[in-house]
Amino acid sequence: MYIKSLQLINYRNYETLNINFCKNVNVFMGDNAQGKTNILESIYYCGFAKSHRTTRDKELISWDKEKSFISLSIGKERLDKKIDITILKDGKKAIKINSIKISKIGELVGTFNVVMFSPEDLRIVKESPGFRRKFLDMELCQLNKKYYYNLVQYNKVLAERNTMLKTKNLDLSMLDIYDSQLVNFAEYIIKARLEYIKNLNNHGSKVHEDITSSKEKIEFKYISTVKDLENIKESMILLLEQNRKKDLDKKITSIGPHRDDFNILINSIDAKSFGSQGQQRTAVLTIKFASLRIIKELTGEYPVLLLDDVLSELDFSRKRYILSSIQNIQTVITCTGIEDLTDYLDENSKVFRVRDGFIK
Numbered sequence: 001m002y003i004k005s006l007q008l009i010n011y012r013n014y015e016t017l018n019i020n021f022c023k024n025v026n027v028f029m030g031d032n033a034q035g036k037t038n039i040l041e042s043i044y045y046c047g048f049a050k051s052h053r054t055t056r057d058k059e060l061i062s063w064d065k066e067k068s069f070i071s072l073s074i075g076k077e078r079l080d081k082k083i084d085i086t087i088l089k090d091g092k093k094a095i096k097i098n099s100i101k102i103s104k105i106g107e108l109v110g111t112f113n114v115v116m117f118s119p120e121d122l123r124i125v126k127e128s129p130g131f132r133r134k135f136l137d138m139e140l141c142q143l144n145k146k147y148y149y150n151l152v153q154y155n156k157v158l159a160e161r162n163t164m165l166k167t168k169n170l171d172l173s174m175l176d177i178y179d180s181q182l183v184n185f186a187e188y189i190i191k192a193r194l195e196y197i198k199n200l201n202n203h204g205s206k207v208h209e210d211i212t213s214s215k216e217k218i219e220f221k222y223i224s225t226v227k228d229l230e231n232i233k234e235s236m237i238l239l240l241e242q243n244r245k246k247d248l249d250k251k252i253t254s255i256g257p258h259r260d261d262f263n264i265l266i267n268s269i270d271a272k273s274f275g276s277q278g279q280q281r282t283a284v285l286t287i288k289f290a291s292l293r294i295i296k297e298l299t300g301e302y303p304v305l306l307l308d309d310v311l312s313e314l315d316f317s318r319k320r321y322i323l324s325s326i327q328n329i330q331t332v333i334t335c336t337g338i339e340d341l342t343d344y345l346d347e348n349s350k351v352f353r354v355r356d357g358f359i360k
Helices: 036-048 119-126 129-143 145-165 172-211 232-242 244-250 277-299 316-324
Strands: 002-011 014-020 025-029 067-075 081-088 093-097 100-102 114-117 218-223 261-266 304-308 331-335 350-355
Touching: 002 036, 025 036, 036 067, 036 081, 036 114, 036 129, 036 304, 036 331, 114 277, 119 129, 119 277, 129 145, 129 172, 129 261, 129 277, 145 172, 172 218, 172 232, 172 277, 172 316, 232 244, 261 277, 277 316
Parallel strands: 025 331, 025 350, 114 304, 304 331
Antiparallel strands: 002 014, 002 067, 067 081, 081 093, 093 100, 218 261
8 A cells, every 4th residue: 555646735835736756655744743744644544534633623724714624545455445534623534435425424534544653652651541542442443343333333432321321300211221331342453452452462562672682571452440351241241330429429430441551561561661762652653553553463464654753763773673674665754854764765765854834
């Protein structure tokens, strides 16, 4: 899978933009705050219909304009795709795939597979469980439309249950109905996450050994509020009943995959609490490159790799690992200079200079 071309109209600081990409390494070079990350953001948006930087789509529209437009042309082994997205200031968006309008985001997810590595990804290791759950959900959604459906339905039922918990003179039998619906979707979500963690361990262990010259071992462990993962539905129903008084007091659902997490262990030590900055960066690098391999294994094609200003943050060994591992993977890199890249660029690579919303 690779990007053929990108067109932007009134997207952030780009009034109009048309770029043709090469299948190998594409570098966007320039000073900070010139619009390099906006390019990667627009590409990422075509994979998920959401930005990795903001939850407010209107921020993607140029300051004095009413709408913005993204068009991404993609080459695939079986059938090429073209994704067109119009973003309106009222929060609505219109999406077409090969000129056919789609009505649900679920029809888009999985059409274009992408893995992004940015400095903010360190939060996957360092910060709250929400960042790790989001990582799992985003990866699984682009690999499995059924996962996306179950996740959307789970969150819908969860929101309704939480609203019900806040209701005065609550009919408790209604909670039984919500609990029954909730566990059906939760079972699928947890099983899919467990399988992904298994794949993350299988691929991540080799990646991490390569990066650290076999000095470190990495392991990922799924941590669930549902204790019996062999009997998820039965266990979760029982726990929801046992925690009902607590949920009613706090007016929020305390059991389910929306509260789950996964641990990242380096040499059996928790990387979040005890890992050094270097170890935490290596863990994120491992996660991202393991994700590349998982997508290739399950879809038959590598996704597009986006590297947003990460090379300057890494030491020599980690930088060398990235640049020596991107053969056969279309990679889009942003940076302030190409000194670190010269040994990895050839006549098939492209270098774009970005300055104040203009590219050449």
